[in-house]
Amino acid sequence: MVQLAKLFVQHxxxxxVALVEPPVKSLDFSAVVARAAASNPSVTFHVLPPPPPPPASTADSSSSDIIxxxxxxxLxxxxASLRDFLVSRMPSVDALVLDMFCADALDVAAELELPAYTFFPSGAGDLAVFLNMPGTRASMKTSFKELGDAVLSFPGAPPLKASDLPPDCSSDSERCKAFLxxxxxxxxxxxxxxNTFESLETCAVRALREGLCLSDRATPPVYCIGPLVSGGGAEKEHECLRWLDAQxxxxxxxxxxxxxxxxxKKQLEQIAIGLEKSGQRFLWVVRTPPGDDHKFGEPLPEPDLEELxxxxxxxxxxxxxxxVKSWAPQVDVLHHRATGAFVTHCGWNSTLEGITAGQPLLCWPLYAEQRLNKVFIVEEMKLGVEMRGYNEELVTEEEVETKVRWVMESDDGNKLRQRxxxxxxAGAEALKDGGSSHTAFVHFLEDVDSSVHS
Incomplete structure (x- = not known):
């Protein structure tokens, strides 16, 4: 949202930016808001007052489904808080841009007769599939999860397995129904x-624009305005950047x-052995495995590398x-001249950060929509290869060694690097004046202006 806000300022x-503080109080939230405000003086940040606490529930609120x-x-x-804030700012509010999780705020926009737009921070391929999923599920006699590895066809996407869809919206749980x-x-x-650019996802963008992803209604205009990624610039130079300087x-x-x-621990050991046998230089961020008593969303302690x-x-x-323990300045590392490949979980931020840094991707999806992203990266964009075994019990040391050697030493690895x-x-060109993403954002602002004055 901060990157998007900066784009508005540039124009x-x-x-x-109206912010929702998580119901579980965190010192981190206030610190993050303060840093964002200090770094972006042209952007106004407003934390909305929380709603009244909900009635106490007897349900086990520690499960991720309930959370x-x-x-x-x-959200x-x-x-109510959003409506009050907007009313207090009238008539200077022209439009509302909503995070995709805040879809219910469309009701506020309708009540106040404000044009409202959704910001989808992932890729066009994901959007094409997600828009299609509710209608497809309604026509099915079973859930996506029950289909297992059956191959599905969605407009704008290569053939994919049902198991590649996000677990969050594949079963018939209350959690999945909320996502649908x-x-x-x-x-x-x-x-x-x-948050994408047209030439990266041409098939998905075409399907969205031709209205192929929704059968029961028109698809609203889709504006590809990316790649929006952090500019990096670690406040304090991290030890790993100094280490990279010597490589x-x-x-x-x-x-x-x-x-x-x-x-x-078992998987960490396989990665370690594979890296050692590959003979390649590596920079590896290791986090502590969550214990049986770890609660969803809680921070993890620093890892004991000698033990793990x-x-x-x-x-x-x-x-x-x-x-490196727990964290590294990823954007700075990816753009460092010494970095030559990126083993990634295929989160969309990381995917775009890798692509805009010119790094070939070794794809190891873990959760959420990452398996879906892997399909698009490998099959459609052809900017990465799969680390086999991620969807089974273990990615073996042999697979780690083989793929790391492949990307760093082989002719095919070099061809991937060139792509x-x-x-x-292409991503850099899209953002320049006259580029596809710059033009799309200008069209979006023109459409907002037309809505305001119609």
């Missing part, structure tokens, strides 16, 4: 802003699996490898 449009359902209920309950309702409401918006160009494999990506990794691994590989370099260039 001379005043923007306010997701309560999240949607909490819907924020409508969100996808069903998204087309009610005046338009959808997508040859394009020689280091970077392994990082997002803010929630963790592995059990094979005996002597850190000592044996210290000349060509660095293991990513071309995509990096």
């Amino acid at each position: 001379g449009v005043a923007v306010t 997701i359902v309560k999240m949607f209920q909490f 819907a309950a924020m409508n 309702r969100m996808f069903e409401r998204m087309p009610e918006a005046n338009g959808i802003l997508v 040859p160009d394009n020689s280091v494999v970077f392994l990082s699996f997002g803010s929630m990506g963790t592995f059990p 990794l094979p005996d002597g691994f850190l000592e044996r590989t210290k000349e060509r490898g660095l293991v 990513v370099a071309a995509a990096k260039h």
Whole structure:
């Protein structure tokens, strides 16, 4: 949302980001808001007052299913605060841009007769599939989950397995129903802003624009305005950046699996052995595996690398490898001249950060829509390869060694690198004046203006 807000500012449009504080109080929230405000003085940040607490429930609120359902209920309950805030700012509010999880706020926009747009921070391929899912599920006699590895066909997407769909919306649980309702409401918006660029996802964009992803209603305008990614620039130079400075160009494999990506000790050991046997330089971010008593959403303690990794691994590989605890400045690492490949969980932010840095992707999806992203990255964009075994019990040391060697040493790995370099260039061109994403954002602003004055 901050990257999108900065785009409005670049086009001379005043923007306010209205924020929802999580119901579980966190010191991190206030710190993040303060940093964002300090770094973006042209953007106004406003934290909405919370709704009254819901009635006490006897349900086990520690399960992720209950947490997701309560999240949607909490966001819907924020409508009153949002309405009050917007009314207090009238008539200076021209339009509302909603995070995709805030679909119920479309009711506020309708009540106040404001044009409302959805910001979809993932890719056009995901959007094409998600818009299609509620109608497809309604026509089926079973859930997507029950189909297992059956191959499905969605407009704008290559053939994919039912098991590639996000678990969050594949069964008939209350959690999944909440996600399908969100996808069903998204087309009610005046338009959808997508964090991608046209040449990266031509098939999906075409299907969306031709209305092939919705059978029962018109698809609103889709504006591809990306790639919107963080500019990096770690406040304090991280130790790993100094380590990278001492490595040859394009020689280091970077392994990082997002803010929630963790592995059990057994899998960490396989990765370590594979990296050691590959003979390649590596920079690896390791997070602590969650214990049985870990509650969803709670921060994890710092990892004990000596306990988690094979005996002597850190000592044996210290000349060509660095293991970092919990976090690294990913954008800065990806853009460093020494980095030569990216082992990623295929979250969309990480995917775009890798592509815009020109890094070939070794795809190891873990959760949410990441398996779906993997399909598009490997089959459609052809900017990555799959780490086989991610959907089974283990990615073996042999697979880690083979894929790391392949991407760093083989002719096919070099061809992949060339394709990513071309995509990096295309993404940069899309954002320039006259580029596809710049033009799409200008059209979006013109459409907003037309809605306001109609």
